[in-house]
Amino acid sequence: MKITKAEFTVSAVSPKQYPGLVQPEIALAGRSNVGKSSLINRFLNRKNLAKTSSRPGKTQTLNFYHVNEQWFFVDLPGYGYARVSKAEQVNWAKFINEYLLQREQLAGIIQLVDIRHEPTNDDVTMAEWIVHSGLPFLVVATKADKIGKSRWGPQKELIRKKLNLNREAEIVVFSAETSVGLQELHDWVEWLIGQNL
Numbered sequence: 621m622k623i624t625k626a627e628f629t630v631s632a633v634s635p636k637q638y639p640g641l642v643q644p645e646i647a648l649a650g651r652s653n654v655g656k657s658s659l660i661n662r663f664l665n666r667k668n669l670a671k672t673s674s675r676p677g678k679t680q681t682l683n684f685y686h687v688n689e690q691w692f693f694v695d696l697p698g699y700g701y702a703r704v705s706k707a708e709q710v711n712w713a714k715f716i717n718e719y720l721l722q723r724e725q726l727a728g729i730i731q732l733v734d735i736r737h738e739p740t741n742d743d744v745t746m747a748e749w750i751v752h753s754g755l756p757f758l759v760v761a762t763k764a765d766k767i768g769k770s771r772w773g774p775q776k777e778l779i780r781k782k783l784n785l786n787r788e789a790e791i792v793v794f795s796a797e798t799s800v801g802l803q804e805l806h807d808w809v810e811w812l813i814g815q816n817l
Contacts, residue, residue, distance in 0.1 A: 621810040626664040631681035633715045644816035645692040645725045649730030652698030655762040658796035689703055691813050699742045727816040728756035735761035735775045737783040747783040758808050765795040
């Protein structure tokens with residue numbers, strides 16, 4: 621997939637703030653600090669389009685990125701960040717659920733998990749919701765550069781088992797630092813967008 625244009629469009633917390641275009645959207649879901657912003661920047665070949673932060677929980681809205689004037693990445697707030705108040709977490713859950721359940725333009729979901737660790741209960745809950753939704757999805761195991769290559773296979777199997785995914789479910793090992801897995805990610809997105817244009 622050739623990226624010719626990419627721009628941040630809007631931060632939204634309610635449907636009336638969503639972009640008005642009827643174009644496919646791909647949601648990015650994952651716990652705080654799993655590397656969603658880094659993935660967006662690497663995928664789009666832009667250094668700071670999506671703001672990365674060393675402070676987890678920084679993304680507190682649905683952030684829409686318009687790509688090639690044809691489709692959107694939608695970065696969801698990271699889940700499972702304990703320092704955010706319960707009220708804030710409830711509020712986030714409300715507008716995330718509203719988006720995931722009601723947005724007709726939602727074409728598929730990419731769930732990010734950290735390859736270094738066993739998926740959390742929040743990861744499992746999200747995976748169950750995605751499978752139940754029937755939407756096309758891809759699991760991306762991020763931060764592959766942080767562990768030895770020999771551990772990629774075993775960690776992938778651990779993720780598959782913990783998330784209760786069948787053999788057909790694709791898991792891409794990815795690193796924003798080295799671009800490992802970038803081509804597979806591009807291929808999947810290109811396939812999905814092609815199904816929805």
